[in-house]
Ligand SMILES: [Fe+2]
């Protein structure tokens with residue numbers, strides 16, 4: 441089996457339900473960047489792997505006042521994910537260059553930085569709005585409050601670097617914000 445497929449299987453098996461957000465992040469990265477290489481596709485499918493390994497699904501959301509946007513949690517989420525996927529790739533005997541590039545991408549997928557880190561971040565945001573708005577509006581806003589979810593939507597939208605990605609995400613973002621009006 442090819443390495444990307446092995447990672448996809450690892451991601452899907454680690455998750456309690458089929459991870460559509462991850463699959464669509466791969467789709468959107470190809471849409472935004474036709475030159476995306478194997479490391480970028482692996483980083484895209486695995487970028488949120490940390491979430492599959494935590495015990496409490498609300499860990500980092502309710503445990504602090506800043507909720508979803510807590511910088512410490514974001515840093516932990518990115519870096520722990522990079523470590524988990526790096527270890528998996530090493531076990532598969534992947535080349536060091538590939539392992540290092542995947543780790544570099546995952547370790548900044550929330551905040552971006554380099555051109556390719558930004559492309560992953562943008563694809564992540566599009567896939568988030570495409571797939572997660574219903575869950576955040578209908579379920580999570582009841583648990584954590586509408587303001588918290590509005591802040592998260594604004595952050596996920598404003599962090600997008602490319603105007604093309606922003607235009608793709610805009611319709612889902614605006615729909616979500618409208619549904620959160622008081
Ligand atoms: Fe993430």
Ligand SMILES: [Fe+2]
Pocket residue numbers: 461487488564568
């Ligand atoms: Fe994500």
